[in-house]
Amino acid sequence: MTPSSRTRGAAAPPPRVVVVGAGIAGLAAAAAVRRTAPEADVLVLEAGPAIGGKLALAEVGGVTVDVGAESMLNRRPEAVALARDAGLGDRIVHPATTTANLWSRGRLRPMPRTLMGVPADARALADSGVLSASGLARVAVERGLPATHLDGQDVSVGWLVEERFGREVVDRLVEPLLGGVYAGHAREISARAAVPQVVALLDRDRSMMRAAADALKQTSDVPVFAGLAGGIGRLPGAVVASAGLEVRTDATVRDLARAAEGGWNLVVGSTRDAEVLHADAVVLATPARATGRLLADVVPHAALELARIEYASMAIVTLAFRARDFPDTPGSGFLVPPVDKRSVKAATFSFAKWDWVRAAGEADDVVVMRCSLGRHREEELLQRPDDGLVSLALADLADAVGLSVRPVDAHVQRWGGALPQYAVGHLERVRNIRSAVASAGGLAVCGAAYDGLGIPACVASAEVAATQVVAALGLAGE
Incomplete structure (x- = not known):
């Protein structure tokens, strides 16, 4: 029965x-x-x-912050609605700054306007200095290429973008963006599963760059991301x-x-x-x-x-510094192309991104930030002890932003097998x-x-x- x-x-x-x-x-x-x-x-x-899975809190330098996921997509309704239903509607906040950077070719560079790595503005791309002269020359060819037709088949994100824009755009733009989400590799991740909005560009215009520019013009003024105070x-x-x-x-x-x-x-x-x-x-x-x-x-x-x-493992290294000792930094953080062979794949200046994080540390003159390390099938990096991961993060921060002081506190959160790979x-x-x-x-x-x-x-x-x-x-x- x-x-x-x-x-x-x-x-x-x-x-x-x-x-x-x-x-x-x-x-x-x-x-x-x-x-x-x-x-x-x-x-x-x-x-x-x-409870909570990859949503977790920890106290670092006297400030309780996220050591797992720290934001949710605001332009989809489900997560924000769940937060409101759970009585957290008055705690929903949005980033104080969304200006991001790429740490590429030895310096921080402004992230050019893209749709998940697909360039939308050739001039801004050139001004950013992210690509070499030959890489920019390859991008310039894209507008004249015949349309790409997938005919219902799935391909990797890397294949699709490289077909249109060349290898450098994949290595310098797509890889760091996808790495921040999947900790994976663009040439293995499914375009239809991971970035359907990029595949949809093929139906908008023969040129993916023109289609990306048009799509971005039509985006709403609603903030892309949301967080929760606390x-x-x-x-x-x-x-x-x-x-x-x-x-x-x-x-x-x-x-x-x-x-x-x-x-x-x-x-x-x-x-x-x-x-x-x-x-x-x-x-x-x-x-x-x-x-x-x-x-x-x-x-x-x-x-x-x-x-x-398959799954990728990663670690979040959260660091607290005296505010007076921390160098001036642009924007909310930076992403790192894997071709630059750095340990850190992304850094978030939490104190700049979230007003509540900055406010929580003001009484003790503390600022909190975080770095993420680890990519799919590169788990050997994560075999190091906690202090080893902290040292790697500090070394990269010294090169990236000129950081020259030790943190007043540090926390390492390991997420073993946390991120599924959409092949x-x-x-x-x-x-x-x-x-x-x-x-x-x-x-x-x-x-x-x-x-x-x-x-x-x-x-x-x-x-x-x-x-x-x-x-x-x-x-x-x-």
């Missing part, structure tokens, strides 16, 4: 939905189930000791509190199997002290490999596809996974492995998963 066909009389227990994973996707999925099917009993199981890391706890979620931490789900009476059985806990929990429906909001292990017996085709999604063909892979999972009934997946790494994309995938399990249970929903 399936859960949706049971008679729910006065004595019947409410249907139970178990969400595995208490990152922002899992919490958003649980909150969405509670909202759309209030009669359901919702339980969130988290293997680690804390840190994005406040969002997970607020979601739990506002939705009244039951969350169990240190609760590793080791196995998932169909239950004889319908629904699913989950084996939770250590091998020596395991318990079996029954659920009428399950949402798996875990990284691809963990999801694949749980699906290996029940949806093997999905498990095989999930196993092919060419990723969209088809995701379709295959979702189709196979849907056929199991009462089962759904969500998170960063599918539709985007940003918080809004994770929340959107969570809401889709919640809708699927609510429908599978035969509950009304909204």
Whole structure:
């Protein structure tokens, strides 16, 4: 007898939905189930000791700041709406400055106007000094090239941009931008999955540069990014509190199997002290490999596809300095092209980007900034101890901005296997996974492995998963 066909009389227990994973996707999925099917009993199981996943806070130099994701895309509604629903609407803030730089060819240079690395202004590109004379000459050819037609196929971001603009644009513009998001490599990342807005340029104009310029003219005045005063890391706890979620931490789900009476059985806990929990429906909001292990017996085709999604590791090094000792720096930070062989791939001057960070450090004359290190398949860098990563960051900052003082405090946050890599063909892979999972009934997946790494994309995938399990249970929903 399936859960949706049971008679729910006065004595019947409410249907139970178990969400595995208490990152922002899992919490958003649980909150969405509670909202759309209030009669359901919702339980969130988290293997680690804390909720939030890659949204985390730490105190550095007496200032509590984000040591994971520190902003959310504001031009998509999902994350901002979740923050408002969680009671954080009055804490939504926008960057004080969005001026960014490239640390390229030995100096900081203004980031030229681009659409995800696709140049939109030839003069500004030349003035930035990012490209060599030969690189600029290759860009100048682009307007005269015949149109590029993909005919429905997927290609890498690097292939597409290099085809139009040459190798230097990929190496000096696209790579640092994608590296900041995926910690990956432009010539391996799917254009259709990672930058659909770039692929869409092909339909706007024969010249991608003209199309990019036109697209940027049509962008709204709404800020691109948003944050939360006090840190994005406040969002997970607020979601739990506002939705009244039951969350169990240190609760590793080791196995998932169909239950004889319908629904699913989950084996939770250590091998020596395991318990079996029954659920009428399950949402798996875990990284691809963990999801694949749980699906290996029940949806093997999905498990095989999930196993092919690779992940990158990275580290965030957060540094606090005396404000009086920190050199004048332009803008909100800088990105670093990997061809320049630096350890740091990006630096954010948090005190300049976020007014609340600056204000939080003023009483103690402290400014806080952060650096990110690590790219896909370059994890050997992250094998160094914490003080080694701090030293690498300080050495690069000395060269980039002339920093010559030691920090008053430092914090290293390692994110092992945190960033899924959207290889060419990723969209088809995701379709295959979702189709196979849907056929199991009462089962759904969500998170960063599918539709985007940003918080809004994770929340959107969570809401889709919640809708699927609510429908599978035969509950009304909204």
